[in-house]
Amino acid sequence: MSALSMRTRRIVKNRAFLALCLLSTSVTILILALLIMSIMLQGSHFLFNSEAINAVFAHGELSQLTKVIRWEFLTNFASRFPQKAGIYAAVIGSIWVCAICALLALPLGIGTAIYLEEFAPKNRLTALIDFNIRNLAGVPSIVYGILGLTAFTRMFGFFGSDKNSALSFGPEDAWWHIQLPFGQGLLAGGLTLMLVVLPIVIISSREALRAVPASLRQASLAIGATPWQTASFITLPAAIPSILTGAILAMSRAMGEAAPLLVLGIPVFIANTPDNLTDNFTVLPFQIFNWAGRPQESFHQLAASAIVVLLVVLICFNGVAVYLRHKLRRPMA
Amino acid sequence: MSALSVKAASNAVALTRRGVTRSNRTRDGWEFMIRGLLGCTALISIAITAGIIMILLRETIAFIQLPEIHLTDFLFGTTWSPLLGAEKHFGIWPLVCGTFLVSMVAAATAIPLGLITAVYLSEYATVSKRALLKPVIEILAGVPTVVYGFFALLVITPALQSACNFLFGAPIFSGYNAGAAGIAVGIMILPIVASLSEDAMQSVPRSLREGAYALGSTKFDVSVKVVTPAALSGVMASCFLAITRAIGETMVVALAAGGLAHMTLNPADQVQTMTAYMVQIFLGDAPAFGVENLSSYAVAMVLFLLTLMLSIIGNILLNRFREVYE
Numbered sequence: 163m164s165a166l167s168m169r170t171r172r173i174v175k176n177r178a179f180l181a182l183c184l185l186s187t188s189v190t191i192l193i194l195a196l197l198i199m200s201i202m203l204q205g206s207h208f209l210f211n212s213e214a215i216n217a218v219f220a221h222g223e224l225s226q227l228t229k230v231i232r233w234e235f236l237t238n239f240a241s242r243f244p245q246k247a248g249i250y251a252a253v254i255g256s257i258w259v260c261a262i263c264a265l266l267a268l269p270l271g272i273g274t275a276i277y278l279e280e281f282a283p284k285n286r287l288t289a290l291i292d293f294n295i296r297n298l299a300g301v302p303s304i305v306y307g308i309l310g311l312t313a314f315t316r317m318f319g320f321f322g323s324d325k326n327s328a329l330s331f332g333p334e335d336a337w338w339h340i341q342l343p344f345g346q347g348l349l350a351g352g353l354t355l356m357l358v359v360l361p362i363v364i365i366s367s368r369e370a371l372r373a374v375p376a377s378l379r380q381a382s383l384a385i386g387a388t389p390w391q392t393a394s395f396i397t398l399p400a401a402i403p404s405i406l407t408g409a410i411l412a413m414s415r416a417m418g419e420a421a422p423l424l425v426l427g428i429p430v431f432i433a434n435t436p437d438n439l440t441d442n443f444t445v446l447p448f449q450i451f452n453w454a455g456r457p458q459e460s461f462h463q464l465a466a467s468a469i470v471v472l473l474v475v476l477i478c479f480n481g482v483a484v485y486l487r488h489k490l491r492r493p494m495a
Numbered sequence: 496m497s498a499l500s501v502k503a504a505s506n507a508v509a510l511t512r513r514g515v516t517r518s519n520r521t522r523d524g525w526e527f528m529i530r531g532l533l534g535c536t537a538l539i540s541i542a543i544t545a546g547i548i549m550i551l552l553r554e555t556i557a558f559i560q561l562p563e564i565h566l567t568d569f570l571f572g573t574t575w576s577p578l579l580g581a582e583k584h585f586g587i588w589p590l591v592c593g594t595f596l597v598s599m600v601a602a603a604t605a606i607p608l609g610l611i612t613a614v615y616l617s618e619y620a621t622v623s624k625r626a627l628l629k630p631v632i633e634i635l636a637g638v639p640t641v642v643y644g645f646f647a648l649l650v651i652t653p654a655l656q657s658a659c660n661f662l663f664g665a666p667i668f669s670g671y672n673a674g675a676a677g678i679a680v681g682i683m684i685l686p687i688v689a690s691l692s693e694d695a696m697q698s699v700p701r702s703l704r705e706g707a708y709a710l711g712s713t714k715f716d717v718s719v720k721v722v723t724p725a726a727l728s729g730v731m732a733s734c735f736l737a738i739t740r741a742i743g744e745t746m747v748v749a750l751a752a753g754g755l756a757h758m759t760l761n762p763a764d765q766v767q768t769m770t771a772y773m774v775q776i777f778l779g780d781a782p783a784f785g786v787e788n789l790s791s792y793a794v795a796m797v798l799f800l801l802t803l804m805l806s807i808i809g810n811i812l813l814n815r816f817r818e819v820y821e
């Protein structure tokens with residue numbers, strides 16, 4: 163009889179634990195729903211045109227459909243007046259900085275991953291690099307901001323102060339006009355973000371390369387291909403879908419980072435888009451930070467609207483990553 | 496053999512054909528160059544670490560050598576008032592205390608939720624439940640930190656205040672507080688705990704589970720008494736790595752935790768963390784070479800060492816775990 167009660171007790175315990183699991187997972191889902199709903203509610207004011215919504219849905223005037231979204235919010239510059247404020251400069255700045263970051267971080271990160279997985283001899287130096295990369299991933303992004311401030315914005319003071327640059331290359335009006343030091347320009351921002359996402363790109367690319375079966379490499383080496391030919395023609399093409407997925411996730415991290423750029427001292431209020439690689443810029447997360455930190459209610463609504471835009475962009479990024487993961491995945495060996 | 500390996504083999508054959516026309520010497524030279532180039536990219540990560548340490552060390556030494564700073568005050572002082580008052584005090588402990596408080600609230604939120612989620616995903620969940628829960632966790636992981644800051648300041652804080660109003664008749668939580676910031680950071684690190692722990696539990700061999708089931712265990716017995724202990728070092732590593740992220744988190748605490756550095760462990764109070772102090776200095780256009788500016792580098796040094804230590808512990812635990820099962 164005691165055996166029976168023991169058994170019942172264990173079954174009850176099992177059921178109770180399952181209930182706890184379901185409870186905690188629903189809490190997680192609830193948190194996400196609350197997060198999205200509260201932001202949508204606060205953000206709708208500046209994002210949508212209530213008159214146009216009314217016209218379309220209550221009166222069926224489809225001609226008003228394009229006016230449902232307040233396009234001014236996307237095409238205006240930041241302003242002291244919430245009604246006139248927009249995120250144009252921040253969106254353009256974010257796109258520029260992320261593009262620069264991707265162009266720098268992806269080749270470096272994937273190159274490092276290929277070296278460590280395909281070429282590196284098993285010695286102390288390799289072990290040190292490996293250990294170092296794992297720990298770099300845990301370094302707070304604001305610390306990378308300090309490195310960026312000294313190494314890129316001020317360039318260790320080699321070229322004078324960052325306010326008036328000592329050297330410049332290229333014609334003033336060309337997009338590739340570059341000043342030294344970089345100051346608070348696009349290049350400084352892109353390079354700093356590169357520091358933040360490099361460990362992430364390396365780690366995810368290495369995992370992707372490690373998942374390629376050894377038999378493929380051995381087949382290639384056995385018929386006389388060199389290690390680099392094997393890596394570039396066999397291993398890399400097989401791993402590219404997972405590498406791209408990791409790269410896109412790393413880029414969405416770069417898109418959402420504000421702390422390292424804040425340390426560089428990028429401006430909040432800017433009334434033009436960047437003209438060249440060392441021109442000033444601002445980014446969406448920093449704009450959100452600034453608006454959310456102000457006391458007035460309407461700026462909080464602006465922040466929420468900008469968050470909606472940022473999240474839509476990130477969800478598109480993630481959608482592409484999921485698509486790549488499913489469509490490009492082929493059976494390997 | 497699958498289509499891919501056939502293609503791989505034909506690629507390789509095409510290659511060798513091309514290789515015949517090129518002499519072995521140029522091919523070897525090319526190989527050598529590529530290998531050197533890739534090796535250089537790998538060394539960049541070492542250069543980054545060296546750069547961080549060099550810069551932080553240089554500025555921290557400059558800070559300590561200032562006449563108004565004493566190293567013992569900095570390391571053991573309990574007053575941090577660099578901007579206010581006639582006499583400036585630089586004792587790091589209030590900032591460490593603020594960081595500790597926020598991280599503990601975050602850990603208290605994320606670790607129980609994350610571990611239960613991990614057990615559920617790894618042991619209980621059916622395929623369809625997984626397909627629902629996994630994307631939720633991935634989305635939570637992908638939300639930018641500034642969004643969590645907004646959430647902490649404008650949703651969690653008012654919610655805590657009205658809950659306390661209802662229960663105790665007073666809001667208790669101030670407009671900026673460590674509790675709300677900690678909960679938001681906790682939500683942010685929840686995906687780290689959940690996914691790393693789940694990975695660890697998944698790599699526990701099936702034979703252990705089957706042995707336990709054969710002895711008549713329930714799922715609860717298997718997950719709590721077999722799988723979790725077997726995956727313990729991986730689970731602990733996930734907690735360490737998550738807390739590392741919480742300590743270094745910046746935007747949430749800069750928005751929602753306030754700006755008053757004092758020694759408190761009350762989550763309803765406002766606190767200043769190390770990262771929030773750095774934000775205050777770098778946003779405030781402090782003169783580039785003043786005491787305040789240098790102090791932020793010293794704070795960054797403490798933050799860097801702290802996170803480095805935790806992340807090293809986490810990675811050592813993770814390595815030990817991998818050695819056992821992989």
